[in-house]
Amino acid sequence: MKTIQLLGEIIEISNSNLEINSRMQAILNIISHRMEFEEVLVFKLDKDKRLTCSYANEKSRLYPIVNKYRCHIGEGVIGTVAQKRVPQYFNHNDIPPRFGCIFFNELDDVMYNYRSFAFIPVSDDSFLYGVLVVISRSMEGIKDNDKILLAIIAREIGGLLKTNDLLINSKKRISELVTLSELGKILTTNLEPQTILKNTVFTIAKALNAVFASINIDWPIPKMECHRFVYGNLNGSLAEIVEDCEKQAIQQKKTITYEYYNDNNDLQVKKIYSLYSSPILTKNKAIGVLTIGFLKPGKNFYQNEDMLYITTTITNYIANGLENILLSTKLKEVIKELNETQKRVIEQEKFKSLGEMMANIAHEIKNPLVVIGGFTKRLAKKVNLSQTENRYANIIVSEVARLESILNDVLNYVKEPPPILDECNINACIEDILYLFTSDGSWEGIKITKDLDPSLPLILCDVQQMKQVFINMILNSFEAMNGKGEITIQTKNIADDENHPQIMISISDTGGGIDPTIIENIFNPFFTTKEKGTGLGLAISNKIVKNIGGRIEIENIVGKGVTFKIYLPVNKNKNNGEV
Amino acid sequence: MKNKKILIVDDEENIRILFKEELEDEGYAVDLASNGFEAIEKVKNNSYDLVVLDIKIPGIDGIQTLNEIKKINTNQPVILCSAYGEFRQDFSSWASDAYVVKSADTKELKQTIAKILTQNG
Structure with missing residues (x-):
């Protein structure tokens, strides 16, 4: 009856939700009280396969002595019990000194106090969790009943330690998972x-x-x-x-x-x-x-x-x-940079060329300069100026002359760079430009149809200038269509005339055509119908095409659209290969 | 050379005044127009020995104005005058008699005027 009561209490404690140390301590205290063992110790098997005295009854005096060294499996009595998983019992005559482990040297001073010893493996069917050690001062040998009881208790302790290990492991896992899931959210x-x-x-x-x-x-x-x-x-x-x-x-x-x-x-x-x-x-x-x-x-x-x-x-x-x-x-950065570059390029192209922009600025600056310089001269001529005043007037005049000359130099430099003539693949040139335009969002509503003749011969021209011409034409078409319509670009090898072989590039739009009353003016410099136009785009394009011996024709269908046809001569002597 | 009548077409008032005074000092009679339409009207109703025409003017541009003037009078001498030198080499294709780049120094303009007036008697 006493035994069953004892086991019942132990199971109750082991199933309670107290913290593991408290549960172990309580169980070991009960063993100590009820079974009259002065020392009840549990050596726990750690992850690194060593046995540490982790728990003891409250009044234990050996605990501080034996918890200083961690036994290896197989070392001394405790290590051997752990290894073989077989209990060992001793009385004071046959207990090996220091429990067979030389590092428990402090045991030497107290061993004579104890009469009997039991070392019981704490394990379940598959795992060893540690060793239960009970020691008595008074008992002469461990009774058989106690042996059985201790074996049962050791098993219960094993279950407790196992559950605790599982609990800690699952806590760790959960904590890891929570951490990782938090990190996942953040990342x-x-x-x-x-x-x-x-x-x-x-x-x-x-x-x-x-x-x-x-x-x-x-x-x-x-x-x-x-x-x-x-x-x-x-x-x-x-x-x-x-x-x-x-x-x-x-x-x-x-x-x-x-x-x-x-x-x-x-x-x-x-x-x-x-x-x-x-x-x-x-x-x-x-x-x-x-x-x-x-x-x-x-x-x-x-x-x-x-x-x-x-x-x-x-x-x-x-x-x-x-x-x-x-x-x-x-x-993101690269895309942003790319977008900015692209915008900048398109902006620049919209200005058609730096030269045009400069020409425009020069025109605006030059008129006031002419006025300042001109009237200063007149002032000096008309009024009877003192020598000093005359010198001042002359300074103004000469500085204006200097500005004018700078303006002319700048214009000559940016506007008319010497054309760099080279064999140019017109189809590739057009593809380049179209790529530039079609990657711009505002071109979404524009359908572009290409019909590029693969037999197009190379053309001797300045590729940058030719690009400027095409960009001008395509932008004109784009602007004529208010964001919606179709641009058709065709290239064609016209080799009919053997003496004058040429190619034709046609750019058509569906922008409603040009007012017939103004059509003959569209190549005039400064002629524009756009609010912000410079009126130079087509004039300069025309010049570029003429310079290499080509011409531009216009087919205008009012209400439908315009087709610009650019004819460029093929340089017979130089050109053999097809594109 | 004296009593020759010149029409100056320019949208900038100060340029018109400058050229007027400079040419009047040379002894010419000077009339002014500030845009293409006005110039065409004046050419229709008056007889000028020479027209000095800016290319970039509001309304109809200089080249259109030139064409209209030549329609009224094929032999009307016209000098194109612009701040912009780019199209200097194209002036003959536009049927003008000369192309002068605008400058505070009116020497070139005066010389060109004198030359053309001499050529045309």
């Missing part, structure tokens, strides 16, 4: 990389109860001024140590751990830090390092090997996310 947000990295270190530090978490990024991120992101306190000598750890982690390409004893002189506190540095690797290249620091003894339930594993897992996890973020940031 897939659409925020700036800086913000993402700040959130990442915050989450890691919070999830792992770390005193600090730091990510040092070694990767070019546009617009990012700082490369280290820290949550928590990281300064002074600790910062230097962290940098050392980072270097090592990158060199070894694996997670490293380091214990750092910090004598803080100000606070007279000695702090021990465990640091874990893990390289953030993508394609076997470190793009940064994650370092996590803990104070020892810490609040987290992770062991050293757990931390190595978790740090590595986390860095693997953030490496992917980070790589995507960095790449997408870079991509």
Whole structure:
């Protein structure tokens, strides 16, 4: 009856929701009281396969003696019981000194106090969790009944330890999963990389109860001024140590751990830090390092090997996310830059050419200059000026002359660069231009049809000038259609006339055609129907085409559209190959 | 050379005044127009020995104005005058008699006027 009651109490405690240490202590106390053993100890098998005296009854006197050394499996009586999983019983005559383990040297002084000893493996069907040790001062040998009872209790303790191991493991797993899922959320947000990295270190530090978490990024991120992101306190000598750890982690390409004893002189506190540095690797290249620091003894339930594993897992996890973020940031930047460049190019092309713009400015500046210079001259001539005043007037006149001459030089320079004649593939030239236009959003409503003759021979011309001509024509068509319509571009080899072989490039639109009353003026310089036009586009295009011996024809169908036909001569002597 | 009548067409008032005074000093009678339409009207109703015509003028442009003037009087001497030198070499294809780049120094303009007036008696 007593035995059943005892077992019932033990099972009740073991099933309660007290903390593991309290449950173990309570169970061991009950064994001690009810079965009259002065010492009840449990040596627990650790992850590194050593036996540590982890639990003892309240009044145990041996606990402080035997918990200083961790036995190996097979070492001494405790190690042998663990290895063979068979209980061993001794009385004071046959107990090996120091339980067969030389490191329990303090036992020598107290062994004579005890009469009988039982060492029982704590295990279930498959695993060993430790060894239960009970010692009595008074009993002469362990009774058979007690042996059976202790075996049952050891099994119950085994179950308890097993459940606890599972619980801790699942807690660890859950905590890992939560951390990783939090990180996943952060890494897939659409925020700036800086913000993402700040959130990442915050989450890691919070999830792992770390005193600090730091990510040092070694990767070019546009617009990012700082490369280290820290949550928590990281300064002074600790910062230097962290940098050392980072270097090592990158060199070894694996997670490293380091214990750092910090004598803080100000606070007279000695702090021990465990640091874990893990390289953030993508394609076997470190793009940064994650370092996590803990104070020892810490609040987290992770062991050293757990931390190595978790740090590595986390860095693997953030490496992917980070790589995507960095790449997408870079991509965004590049796209932005590309868009800006494209806009700029189109803007410039809309001005048709720098020369045109300059000509326009020159025209605007030149009139007032002519007026200033002209009237100053007249002033000097009409009024009877003193010598000094005359000198002033002359200075104005000569400075105006200088400005005029600068203006002319600039115009000559930008407007008429000597054409660079070369064999030019007109089809390729047109493709280039179309690519430029069609990648502009405002061209969405424009359908472009190409009919490029593959037998087009190369044409001797200045490719930049020819591009300017085509751009002019295509932009005119575009502007005539108010964002909606069709542009047809055709090239054709007209080899009919053997003496004058030529090619034709036609550009048609559906912009409703040109008012017949103005059509003969469209090549005049400064003639324009556009609000912001310079009136130079077609005039200059016409000049460029004429300069290489070509001509431009217009087919105008009012209400429908215009076709510009550009005829260019084929240089017979030079041209053999087809495009 | 004296009493020759010249029409100056330019949209800038100060340029018109400058050229008028400069040419009057040379002894010419000077009339003014500020755009193509006005110039065409004046050529229709008056007889000028010479027209000095700016290319970039509002309304109808200089080349159109030139064509209209030549329609009224094929032999009407016209000098194209522009701040812009780019089209200097094209002036003959536009049936003008000369092309002068505008300058504070009116020497070239005066010389060209004198030359054309001499050629045309």
